[in-house]
Amino acid sequence: MPLAQRAIRKIESIIREEMDGVGGQEIDMPLVHPAELWKETGRWQQLAGKELLTFKDRNEREFVLAMTHEESLTDLVRNEINSYKQLPAILYQIKLKFRDEPRPRGGLIRVREFTMKDAYSLHTSYEDLDRCYDEIYQAYLRIFKRCGLDVVVVQSDPGMIGGKMAHEFMLVTPSGEDRLILCSNCDYTANADIAVMRKIQVDNGPPKPIERVATPGKKTIEAVAQFLNVPKTQTLKAVFYSNGREVFFVGIRGDLEVNETKLKNALKEPDLWIAGEEELKSYGIVPGYASPVGVEGMKVILDDSVAQTTNLVAGANEEGYHLKNVNYPRDFRADIVTDIALAREGDACVRCGSPLKEVNGIEVGNIFKLGTKYSEAMNATFLDRDGKRKYIIMGCYGIGVGRLLASIVEAWHDEDGIIFPITVAPYQFHLLFIGRDEEVISQAERIYEEMSSKGYEVLYDDRDESPGVKFKDADLLGMPIRIAVSRRTLKEGAIEVKLRAERKAELVKLDRFDPDIYIERAKKIMEEGYGRKNTGSS
Numbered sequence: 001m002p003l004a005q006r007a008i009r010k011i012e013s014i015i016r017e018e019m020d021g022v023g024g025q026e027i028d029m030p031l032v033h034p035a036e037l038w039k040e041t042g043r044w045q046q047l048a049g050k051e052l053l054t055f056k057d058r059n060e061r062e063f064v065l066a067m068t069h070e071e072s073l074t075d076l077v078r079n080e081i082n083s084y085k086q087l088p089a090i091l092y093q094i095k096l097k098f099r100d101e102p103r104p105r106g107g108l109i110r111v112r113e114f115t116m117k118d119a120y121s122l123h124t125s126y127e128d129l130d131r132c133y134d135e136i137y138q139a140y141l142r143i144f145k146r147c148g149l150d151v152v153v154v155q156s157d158p159g160m161i162g163g164k165m166a167h168e169f170m171l172v173t174p175s176g177e178d179r180l181i182l183c184s185n186c187d188y189t190a191n192a193d194i195a196v197m198r199k200i201q202v203d204n205g206p207p208k209p210i211e212r213v214a215t216p217g218k219k220t221i222e223a224v225a226q227f228l229n230v231p232k233t234q235t236l237k238a239v240f241y242s243n244g245r246e247v248f249f250v251g252i253r254g255d256l257e258v259n260e261t262k263l264k265n266a267l268k269e270p271d272l273w274i275a276g277e278e279e280l281k282s283y284g285i286v287p288g289y290a291s292p293v294g295v296e297g298m299k300v301i302l303d304d305s306v307a308q309t310t311n312l313v314a315g316a317n318e319e320g321y322h323l324k325n326v327n328y329p330r331d332f333r334a335d336i337v338t339d340i341a342l343a344r345e346g347d348a349c350v351r352c353g354s355p356l357k358e359v360n361g362i363e364v365g366n367i368f369k370l371g372t373k374y375s376e377a378m379n380a381t382f383l384d385r386d387g388k389r390k391y392i393i394m395g396c397y398g399i400g401v402g403r404l405l406a407s408i409v410e411a412w413h414d415e416d417g418i419i420f421p422i423t424v425a426p427y428q429f430h431l432l433f434i435g436r437d438e439e440v441i442s443q444a445e446r447i448y449e450e451m452s453s454k455g456y457e458v459l460y461d462d463r464d465e466s467p468g469v470k471f472k473d474a475d476l477l478g479m480p481i482r483i484a485v486s487r488r489t490l491k492e493g494a495i496e497v498k499l500r501a502e503r504k505a506e507l508v509k510l511d512r513f514d515p516d517i518y519i520e521r522a523k524k525i526m527e528e529g530y531g532r533k534n535t536g537s538s
C-alpha cells in the first residue's frame with residue numbers, strides 16, 4: 001500500500017548506500033530461470049516441487065521461479081569473469097523472489113512472494129572472502145542501525161544454501177519464529193538449530209555387567225528413571241526417525257533432547273520425521289522398550305553424551321524389560337557419534353559455563369561463506385596470477401526488505417499504532433487541521449505548501465473528519481512529527497507540534513517554527529531507543 005511502499009523505498013536506499021559503500025555494484029538478474037541451471041547444482045533434485053516452484057513454457061521447457069539467485073549469478077560470472085584481474089567483486093540486486101512457502105504467516109514476515117536484497121562476493125582466495133565477509137557484516141550492522149533496529153548476530157546453519165559459515169541478523173522479539181540461544185554472561189550467540197552447550201558430565205564408574213530388569217508399564221524416560229531410582233542422566237533415550245525409505249536409530253542421554261537440524265546435517269538427510277509405529281514393528285522394534293543392543297538393519301547415530309557416559313539404562317527390546325549397565329562401544333555399535341543435542345534455556349554455555357538464555361527472534365538478514373560450492377558445480381573459474389585455472393570463491397548476503405519493514409514495526413509500536421523511526425518513515429510530518437474554520441484550513445494549506453516546497457515530507461490530512469478520528473489515525477500511521485492547526489492554536493498565533501514517540505505536545509509560534517529542530521529530535525529518539533522499546537534486549 002502507498003505508505004508502506006514509501007517506507008520500503010527508504011529502506012532500499014539505505015541498503016543501496018551501504019552496499020555501494022563497501023564496493024558493491026547493482027545488477028538485475030531474471031526471476032525466471034531455466035531448470036538446467038538448478039539441475040547443475042543439484043538443487044532442482046533437492047527442492048523442485050517443494051519450496052522451488054517449477055513450470056513449463058509453451059515449448060515444454062522446464063523453468064523455475066527463482067527463490068534465490070546463486071545459480072543465476074554463477075552462470076553470469078562464468079561467462080563474464082575470466083581473470084584474477086577482474087576480482088574481487090561484489091554484485092547485488094534488490095529483486096522479487098518466490099518461495100513456495102508451506103506456511104505463510106505474520107503479514108510480511110513469511111510470505112511466498114517477497115523482495116530481497118541479495119549480494120554475491122567473488123574472490124581469488126579464502127583470505128579475501130574473510131575480509132569481505134567482515135566488511136559486509138559491518139555494513140549490515142549499519143543498515144539495521146540506520147533502520148532503527150537493534151539486532152543480535154548469531155551463528156547459523158547454512159542449510160539449503162550450503163557453505164562453510166553463516167550468520168543471521170536477528171531482531172529479538174517474542175513474536176519471532178526463530179529460536180536463539182544467548183549466553184547470559186559472554187558473547188556466545190547461536191541459532192537454536194546449531195547451538196552447542198556444555199553437557200553435564202556424570203561419573204557412573206567403570207562398566208559393569210549388563211543386567212536385565214523388569215519395568216512393567218514403564219515406557220518413558222521419566223517413568224523408568226523413577227522406577228529404577230536413577231537420574232535421567234543415567235538413561236539412554238531411543239528415538240527413531242524415518243526418511244520414508246529407511247529408519248534411523250537415534251540414541252541420546254535421557255536428560256537431553258534431539259536437535260533435528262543437527263541430526264539432519266549429521267546424517268546428510270534433508271527430510272526426516274519421527275518414524276511411525278508400523279515402520280518400527282517392521283524392524284522388530286518394541287516401542288517404549290527399544291534398545292540399541294542387538295539392533296540390526298538400521299543406521300545408528302548417537303549423541304556423544306551416550307558414548308561418554310557409562311552404565312546407562314536402556315530398553316531391552318522386550319515388552320516390560322530394560323537393561324542396566326549398557327555401555328558403548330562394548331554392548332552395541334554406532335555408525336555416527338557426534339553432537340545432536342538441543343541446547344535449551346538454563347544449559348551451560350560451551351565457552352564460559354554460565355546459564356544460556358533462550359529467546360525468539362525474526363531473521364532480518366543473513367550472510368554465508370559459500371566457498372566453491374556453486375563455482376565447482378557450475379564450473380565458474382578464473383585464470384590466476386600463477387597461470388592456473390581455479391574455482392571462484394564466493395560469499396552471499398541477503399536481506400528481506402518487506403520482512404525488515406515488518407520487523408521495524410514490530411520493534412517500534414505502542415498500543416495506538418506505529419512509531420516510525422524517522423529514517424524510514426513514509427513521511428517526516430503528519431499535518432492535520434481541526435474543524436471547518438476557513439482561517440484554520442487556509443493556514444494548514446499554507447503550512448503544507450511551504451514545507452513541501454522546501455523539501456519536507458508532509459502527509460496532509462485534509463479530510464472532513466472529527467478531531468478524534470484524525471488524531472487516532474495519526475497515531476496509528478506513526479509519522480514521527482505531528483502538526484495540528486486549530487482555532488485554539490491560531491488564537492495564540494501558533495501550531496501544536498508533537499513527536500509520536502513522546503506524550504506531550506507543545507504550542508509553537510507560527511513564525512518561530514523550525515521543522516529541522518523536530519527532525520533532529522526525532523533522529524535522537526531513534527538513535528537512543530532503537531529497537532529496545534518492545535524487545536526487552538538491553
Ligand SMILES: [Zn+2]
Binds near residue numbers: 353
Ligand atoms: Zn558464555
